[in-house]
Structure formats: structure tokens, C-alpha cells
Amino acid sequence: VGEWFRDAGVDAVTVSSVEMAASFACHGWRDITVAFPVNVRELREIDELAARIRLGLLVDSAASLAALSGGVRSRVRVFVKIDTGYGRAGISWNRTEEVADLVGRIRSADRTDFAGLLTHAGHSYRARSTEEVLSVHRRSIERLSHLARELEGPGPRDFEVSVGDTPTCSVADDFPGVDEIRPGNFVFYDLQQLAIGSCRAADLAVAVACPVVGWTPDRSSVVLYGGAVHLSLAVLHPAGERPVYGRATHLAGASFGPPDVTSAVISLSQEHGILAPGKDTAGRPGPGDVVLLFPAHACLTLNLHREYRTLEGRILRRG
């Protein structure tokens, strides 16, 4: 999948783990950012990567920075991870002095170059409309820009401002003062993104092909060979409905049709998926039939499979 993007002229990639960075480096990528607070238990792996590629890392504390600076032999690019409202990780955008202190340490430490300020406005995932996503986006950019101005010297800015989450990057047109965006989920999208308003149904690009193995004892639902080990337990919470782990779709020419919103995967155990059939699956599918399911969260679903198959029949193997 990375090769499709490289063919389109993309030459830098953001990943979520050092392991994934190593895999992309093996496939020839030379500019990789690991968008996760540096894990100082992986300094050996980080050091090996830093010798081979332009490596970007995230820190949010002097303790992590000190361990990193002391643990690598090649230069690494260090972003300060900023929280603009999500609340998960990083230094809060309004702690200017704390950020300035850390930036100073990065600039003066051995083998670390200050790359810039980086945020992930993951609270966009709680939005339920395009307008809500845009509101998160504007507020996040404003906060990050404010902080960047506070840190700027008298000359031109010598660091980057990096943002990225699929909802805001999908919906927003303006990224004032931003140097790079790092969405990931947009490659495939999923039912959660559709519910947020990040994409249209026609953008959903991955489904899990689940063999039918029977019906529930009360004959109300289809039993699929498609459980938590195939889909993950990620859910949608549609208003007025039970949690939904996936919805059926079908092949429509060379593409997927829209999700059948009258269908729902209502229960998952390790290997079993229970599908309340909708209009597309109402024709009593039986053993040997296959139901295509759009997952709630494509990232976790893709992580559970080592191979993927394109609609043209090509097999893609994971790094």
C-alpha cells in the first residue's frame, strides 16, 4: 500500500511504532516519523534506524529526551508532542515555559535536532458532523500556532508544525501555519469515519470477507466465521441502536457497494460474528456463502491480518 503512495510522489511516512518504522525502512523509505512518545526501552532499535534513515521521534519530557540523547549514536529529529485538547499524551499547548525548556534541551543535547511541534487532535473522533470536526480543527490549529509564535526567535521560523488525524485532514481545506499533515486511516476509511463525517460511503476501501457457517439457534441471525480475532472489538455506537461491530456490503462492479445500514454485526466472540441480516443479506445466506463486512475501525482490523486481497485478486503481504 505504501508503494501506491510512493508511486504518487509521496516520499515521507509517519508510522505508529518503531517496529513499523523498521518495516518501512526495509522497503526503502528514508524519511520516517514515529508518531508515538519515544519508548526508551527501544533505544537499540531506534539507534539502528537512525543510522540508516532520517528519523523523526516524539518527546514530551526531559527524562525521555535525556535517555534518547544518551542512547543514540546518529542524529535524530525530535518533535515536541503537544496536546491541543485531546488529553491523551504530550504537553498541554498552554504550558509555554515547559515546552520552551524542552525545546532548549533538544537544541543543546547531543545528537538531537529540534524538528518542531507535533499534535494529534484525536478528539475529532468524538465529532458527529463535519461542522464539529472543523471546530476541533480550527481550535487545535489556533492553539498550536499560538505556541509556535511564542517559541519563534526574531528570524524566520526554523522548526515545523505538524498535525494530523484523519477526520480534520479529510474535512478541512485550510491549514494556516502548518507544514505537514499525517492522517493515516484515510487510506481505507471505515464505519467510524463515516459516522464522524470524514468520508462518504463510496470512500470505504476495506472489507472483511466472512464465510457463513450457519444461523443462530433462534434463526434470527447469521453466524459468520468472523470474530474478534478477525475484526477487532472496535464498535460504532449509532444513536438508538445497540453497539455495531460491522455492517454488510456487497460487490458492485469493480468496487464495494455502500454499507447495508439495515444490517449489523451485533455480537462478536473470539471466532464467531453474529450478523443481524439486513436487506442485502435477507435472502438466507447459507454455509459456503461469504458476507463482506465493513469494519468499525479499519486500523485495528488490518492489524489482525497478514495478507490482504485487492478486488482484482492481487495478494498484498504485510511488511
Place this chain on the structure above:
Amino acid sequence: VGEWFRDAGVDAVTVSSVEMAASFACHGWRDITVAFPVNVRELREIDELAARIRLGLLVDSAASLAALSGGVRSRVRVFVKIDTGYGRAGISWNRTEEVADLVGRIRSADRTDFAGLLTHAGHSYRARSTEEVLSVHRRSIERLSHLARELEGPGPRDFEVSVGDTPTCSVADDFPGVDEIRPGNFVFYDLQQLAIGSCRAADLAVAVACPVVGWTPDRSSVVLYGGAVHLSLAVLHPAGERPVYGRATHLAGASFGPPDVTSAVISLSQEHGILAPGKDTAGRPGPGDVVLLFPAHACLTLNLHREYRTLEGRILRRG
């Protein structure tokens, strides 16, 4: 792990997928039951296994049986999957005629031997006390025994009765009329089993070692390198508490200590876990420290890792 059981004299195993059966067969197991309704899209893999081992399979419809019987060249043992109240899969225990019809088809079809009646009383997972588990157990066994008597001929019974779910098998002492039990989770147990009353804290035998990478922006919680791709999204729903994805423990001599019930993993994203620290983790762990987490559901967590490490330092690699 299978070898520990083989060393203790166990020579038959139940698995949840054909892929897992193939893996156990590669490691010398010769009596394997796949406790999942037969997926007739895997007849080639099933046929290869059936040529090598004593293979047990589950059916709950004439359609699956016909496809199976026509698709294998070696004999297979066929259990009829019975539902005794869980409601997930199988034929309801009180549909005697439907079961008798299917048993007759198995007995007369090519290459299929009737092995017996099999159930999984998975509704025991909804119990919240030993007494509730025992109540599920007694009712399930009664229903299965009733059906078995209806199917018996005048001579001695020539088929097996197979039950198995970790809660009932952990708690019950009496299994009247039952020939085999098939619990799985008991190998490691987890926080869900502890909440059900299936095990004691001292029985919890698997934890995930998660490096600390920092603190949340408000400094209330620890950020761990331990997300949904390491733990799975399986949760506990403790009364009066938010959903809990895991709890901290610590090493106590050659074993794990009890879960710190004052700690809780309160949020998971792909790679991040957010731990509200308890008494054991209140000492502000920092980057480079490691927190041991008991998972909510060991099966899904173990599925996400290719390697495990014993407390003696031995590395176990998955089949």
C-alpha cells in the same frame, strides 16, 4: 504451552480454528476437535488434516454436513453442535427431531462418523458469582442429558457428550453423563474470569509488560506503550466504574502479585494505553519503567502476540 499439558498426560486438544488445528497437528497432536461450526470454505485444509489425525468437527445443519461429506476423502468425527441457552450457534436442545434427523444423516453419510453432542455454555460468562455459574452449568447439563437420552437406542450409548467453557469447568465438581470437557481460557485466566468467580487472583497467569512513555497532559494518568494492538479492546464492566481494559500487577517472588484493583486502564487507542495509577503505581513511574498489566480477556490478548516470555525468561513462540 501445549507441551506442558502433553507432559501431564493430555493427548487430545480442542481448538477454535482449522488453522490452529493444523498448527497443533504440526507439533504432533493426533486427536484434535475444532470447536467451531464447520466452515465449508476450508474443505481442502480439513481434508488434509483428516488424512493425518483423528479430527473432530461440528455441524448444525444438513447443508454443512452434505458439503463436508462430499468434500473429504478421509473419515471425520462429527459432533452436532447443541445450544443449551447461550443462543450463539447450534441447534436448540429442545429441537429433538431436528437433531435426530441430522444424527441420522451423519450416520448414513459417506466418511462421517457420529461423535456425539457438543455444547458451549457461553452464557456462563454473564455470571457474576460462583452460584450463578453453577446454575448455568446444571441447567446446561440437564438439557444436554435430556437430549442425549432421547437419541439413545436400546443398547449402551454409542456417542459422546462434550461440554466446556472455563467458568463452569472451573467451578463445577459434578458432570453427570458428560464424557469430556473442553475449557480453554483456564490455562491463563484473566480479569473477566476473576470477575465471574471462575478463579482466584493467584490463578492469573499472563500479564502484558508495558513500557511507560510518559504522563497524560493533566498528569493524572500514566501513558503506556500498550494499546489495542497489544491488549485487544476487551473490557471489564465493574459495578460503578468506567469500563476497564486491564489492571496493574507486579512481580512477587517467582510469580505475579494480585491485580491492583485501585488501578485501571481506562482508555486504549491503537498503541497508547492510559493507566489511572493505583497504590502500586502511584510512585510516578517514568520513561523506561515497565508496568505489568493483567488483561481483561487473555485469549484475545495472547492472539495479538507472536512470542511470550515465562517468568524464568524462556521465550515461547507461537505455533
